[in-house]
Amino acid sequence: MRRRLTPELMDDPNIAREDLDHSLRYIRAVNRRLGGASALLQHLKKWSARWPADQPITLLDVATGSADLPIAARQWAQKSGFDLRITAIDAHKTTVELAQEHVARAGTEHIEIIQADARSLMDRFEPASFDYVHAGLFLHHLPEIEVLTVLRIMDRLARTGIVWNDLMRSRIGVFAIRLMTVGKPEVIRHDARVSVEAGFTRREVLDFAQRLDLTYCDYRARILAHRFTLAGEKLSAWT
Numbered sequence: 001m002r003r004r005l006t007p008e009l010m011d012d013p014n015i016a017r018e019d020l021d022h023s024l025r026y027i028r029a030v031n032r033r034l035g036g037a038s039a040l041l042q043h044l045k046k047w048s049a050r051w052p053a054d055q056p057i058t059l060l061d062v063a064t065g066s067a068d069l070p071i072a073a074r075q076w077a078q079k080s081g082f083d084l085r086i087t088a089i090d091a092h093k094t095t096v097e098l099a100q101e102h103v104a105r106a107g108t109e110h111i112e113i114i115q116a117d118a119r120s121l122m123d124r125f126e127p128a129s130f131d132y133v134h135a136g137l138f139l140h141h142l143p144e145i146e147v148l149t150v151l152r153i154m155d156r157l158a159r160t161g162i163v164w165n166d167l168m169r170s171r172i173g174v175f176a177i178r179l180m181t182v183g184k185p186e187v188i189r190h191d192a193r194v195s196v197e198a199g200f201t202r203r204e205v206l207d208f209a210q211r212l213d214l215t216y217c218d219y220r221a222r223i224l225a226h227r228f229t230l231a232g233e234k235l236s237a238w239t
Helices: 017-033 036-050 068-080 093-106 118-123 144-157 171-180 186-197 202-211
Strands: 057-062 084-090 111-115 130-136 158-167 218-222 227-233
Touching: 017 036, 017 068, 017 093, 017 186, 036 068, 036 130, 036 158, 036 227, 057 068, 057 118, 057 144, 068 084, 068 093, 068 111, 084 093, 093 111, 118 144, 130 144, 144 158, 144 202, 171 186, 202 218, 202 227
Parallel strands: 057 084, 057 130, 084 111, 130 158
Antiparallel strands: 158 227, 218 227
16 A cells, blocks of 8 residues: 555644644544553653653653643653653644643643744754654654654654654555544544555655664554554663
8 A cells, every 4th residue: 555645634724723622632532542652651661760860851742732642651750750851842833722721731740832843843952952752643744755854853852762653554554544433523534544544664664764774763563553663762871
């Protein structure tokens, strides 16, 4: 199945706030039920064994949506005794507003939401500004050259490690998402389908990693959830 990019309705600057809110609520449910949150937390839990106890750990979340994954990460860190400080960015103005509201309702501290474009983050932040950089369900929105650009930016901004958390592309996945969104609003049905069609195969992900020399990253698939991560810590981490 060839990769096909179709503009997502939730990316439209003029989308109705109510429609966008429905989409973000659906994505939060998908992340809870199909492993989007656990994919990030699994890596953080593993890496936290080497975290210093006397300093905050910093995370940049790229294209955060409603900031549900930052909230999950911060809440896990608090329960585990770590001071995880998160900067979350999104280019969509209304999305940023909804994310700020969602964080406020959750009562979660040390999550800063900023409106910014992932492709120009080097204009805002210095290299190695964060310990970790995460991007969830975002890179499938982009053409190949921009996928490479954002991955390179993530690598440069991360002092310690990165997590790319996204969708696997397959005909079975497209069929499954059609079933899962029966009866949902049009914006959800449309965006869910085109998201899977724009997802990535294992071969494509590993090719990106090779072209960018991300030798410290490993690919891990969650077949039943049709998701994958490309993630790893750099050799110099916490030394």
